[in-house]
Amino acid sequence: MNQEKFRLWDLPTRLFHWVLALAVVAAIVSGQLGGNLIDWHGRIGLFIVGLLTFRLVWGVVGSTYARFLQFLPTPGEIGAYLRGEWHGAGHNPLGALSIFGLLALLTAQVASGLFANDDITFVGPLFDLVGKNLSNRLTGIHYLVANAIYVLIALHIAAIAFYGHVRKQKLVKPMLTGWKDGPGESATGGGALALILALAVAGAAVYGASGAWLPAPLPPPPAAETPNW
């Protein structure tokens, strides 16, 4: 029995993955149910802004296989992969496309959501920056992107099942443990300093997205001045 294995996904990448998965599920459920949960939908969206920003920074300063340049596929690599001639570790070229697609769609989704409104009582935290008309357009985009996200999530899960059953490649286990069986170079880089940097940028992004820096709305006129009709 070959016990060879190597370090594939670092802890921040794995935590990011599973927390994001939970947050996206929570966002979908709260968005679909509406009512008072719409306020939670907004909060979860802000949280996802932080997660995505963290991942974008981690894709530059994180460890080997978490880096975008490591798995950014060239057309040649995609062709080689489809012919069964690709032998690398980490995201394969097709999987990489799916990752970039998911990150891009989720980014578009939280970005549009920040300016959206539901024509009931909810407005995104940055609604005031764009006004109602543009907000309506962005809300429309928010609905369209949601459908695209459903498709990519289904594809993501179908691909995991396909690799597990047909290709006999366990993709979930390394995402849980960080270790992948077989030969390969263990990931390096992505130390404490990189982690602090990524967390700091993510925190700043959440602050920016929350609109907390926007001027406070004018206080309502004092009760004495409100006519009694």
Add this chain to the structure above:
Amino acid sequence: MKSKLLLALVSMILAGTAAAQVKPGDAIKWRQSGYGFMAWNMARIKTNVEGTYNKEEVIKAANAIQAIANSGMGALYLPGTDKGTGWEKTRVKPEFFTNRDAVNKAALAFIKEANEMAKVAAAGDAAATKEQLGKLSATCKGCHDDFKIKD
């Protein structure tokens, strides 16, 4: 012959009056006004449950929503007003006019929760008001999801 002509004339006038009662452009305007006015009152209730709770404010707002909900706005969805412009271009979907059962169900759910909102507001409990505002909002969404065009 004369009586037939007279009948035709009378029915033309009657038909003319009926159509003149609500012009499509006005119908669209008035229904948009209804929703716009409700938006103010929904926002009022929300402000009150999130900040300092003013019972009188909430009662006024809830009563306004209840009144509009029970005003028979369905009459403003005249045939042919699936397209047109009131204050702005209508955002009603054509399905609103073909799927009347679902629309009726959504409208009745909304009226029920709007009535309940007024009752809860009269009692003056902030937590209960917040809870009911959520239920009411969900019935708005019940129609928006299927019958409002997202630009």
